[in-house]
Amino acid sequence: MSRLAGYLGLLVGLGILLSGCDQEPMTNQPKFETYEAAPRWPDNQSARQPVAGTVPRDAPVELTVSDNLPMPLTRELLERGQAQFNVYCSPCHARTGYGNGMIVQRGFPAPPSFHTDRLRNAPLRHFYDVITDGYGVMYSYADRVPPQDRWAIAAYIQALQLSQYARLDDLTEEQRAQLDQDDPAAAGTATSAEEGHQ
Amino acid sequence: MxxxxxxxxxxxxxxxxxxxxxxxxxxxxxxxxxxxxxxxxGVFTTPEQPVPFSHEHHVSGLGLDCQYCHTGVEKSDFAGLPPTYTCMTCHSQLWTNAEMLEPVRQSLKRDEPIEWVRVHDLPDFTYFSHRAHVNNGVGCESCHGRVDEMPITSQRKPLTMQWCLSCHRNPEPNLRPSDKITTMGYDPAKDGIPGHELLERYAIRKDNLTECVTCHR
Missing domain, CATH: 1.10.287 (Helix Hairpins)
Structure with a gap:
């Protein structure tokens, strides 16, 4: 009798141990990681499409887009604009803004140069709108560049334009004196290329 | 006896x-x-992908920044995989008849995602955040290796706890200034600002980095 009880105990013990064999490893738990496939869900996706018109909870709701820069123009803003311009725009527009970026060199239709009268006189809002809606063969960047960064990029584009089109009249008396002192020969063709380096 | x-x-x-x-x-x-x-x-694991996407071509050949496609990297825990729309930003004009890109065009046409195969998969009990690393001086290369030299993406680092801790215990040699995060082939030890200075700049508290709850919760 006691021998039978022993065997039964052993059997139950083994059963308990064996039940561990069918466990999913803890490294792969029954939950969805970001973008993990979800069989039986629409499109096999665990990530759902937000309802059309959804805005992030922490995003400022812009009922109307401002015509001017809605934030103070600071060095930080321009630096942010430069960084984002170099990431998202430079592949086609080139870091200089002349529109001969690497993707254009590989056959993409060339965008217009920023350094033309038409775009030099374009309002800041124009660049914001083009980033939002796209233009010609340029796709919309609305899902890649958030509104704050669009303004930063637009502001940087104007800085870029200025870097290729600075007139002697734009300089103060002091700066002009400094320029003459630095390089008397070059006085009169003052262009600051500092920000436009490729 | x-x-x-x-x-x-x-x-x-x-x-x-x-x-x-x-x-x-x-x-x-x-x-x-x-x-x-x-x-x-899983080091050198190179899963077969629905489209043989080459980081080498797009990063070192064309000079695209990592963020151009992985837009969520500085805002979100997940770096983000580009939607087909991002691919088609260029490929609506370039290589429009390439056989290789047929799944991409079909994906856009049918509004169905491309099913990429995950290369870097951490255990489900670790909570890695791209945002936390990228905004605090850790470059893409530190965990993903020289992506710009990979014709097909593969895992290059062991991603073991020991490996994570080797940096969490001593982050200085791996820190970069914020404008060098996506740079490939950058050597923080040689080229950059000394690690202890960056540690201060990013206000990194080393004692927090080895707490269990930093990665497990």
Whole structure:
């Protein structure tokens, strides 16, 4: 009798141990990681499409887009604009803004140069709108560049334009004196290329 | 009563004891070796993808920044995989008839995502955040290796806890200034600002980095 009880105990013990064999490893738990496939869900996706018109909870709701820069123009803003311009725009527009970026060199239709009268006189809002809606063969960047960064990029584009089109009249008396002192020969063709380096 | 064991039993017992102890040490060494081997950690795992996307071509050939496609990297825990729309930003004009890109065009047409195969998969009990690393001086290359030299993406780092901790215990040699995060082939030790200065600039508190709850919760 006691021998039978022993065997039964052993059997139950083994059963308990064996039940561990069918466990999913803890490294792969029954939950969805970001973008993990979800069989039986629409499109096999665990990530759902937000309802059309959804805005992030922490995003400022812009009922109307401002015509001017809605934030103070600071060095930080321009630096942010430069960084984002170099990431998202430079592949086609080139870091200089002349529109001969690497993707254009590989056959993409060339965008217009920023350094033309038409775009030099374009309002800041124009660049914001083009980033939002796209233009010609340029796709919309609305899902890649958030509104704050669009303004930063637009502001940087104007800085870029200025870097290729600075007139002697734009300089103060002091700066002009400094320029003459630095390089008397070059006085009169003052262009600051500092920000436009490729 | 005669002797039960012959004389050589003495040496057999001592051999068995020493051999056993030695065997345990060997077993531990073998376990460690297997555990940290490429087979177990997945280093050089190169899954087949629905489209043979080349980071080498797009990053070092064309000079695209990582963020151009992985837009979520500085805002979100997940770096983000580009939607088909991002691919088609260029490929609506370039290589429009390439056989290789047929799944991409079909994906846009049918509004169905491309099912990329995950290359870097951490265990489900670790909570890695791209945002936390990228905004605090850790570059893409530190965990993903030279992506700009990969025609097909593969895992290059072991991604074991020991490997994570080696940096969490001593982050200085891996820190970069914020404008060099996506740069490939950058050597923080040689090219950059000294690690201890960056540690201060990013206000990194080293004592927090090895808390269990930093990665597990």
């Amino acid at each position: 005669p002797q039960i064991f012959p004389r050589r039993a003495n040496s057999l017992v001592s051999m068995a004891l020493w051999g056993g102890a030695f065997g345990v040490v060997i077993l531990i060494l073998v376990a460690i070796t297997i555990g940290s081997s490429a087979h177990d950690t």
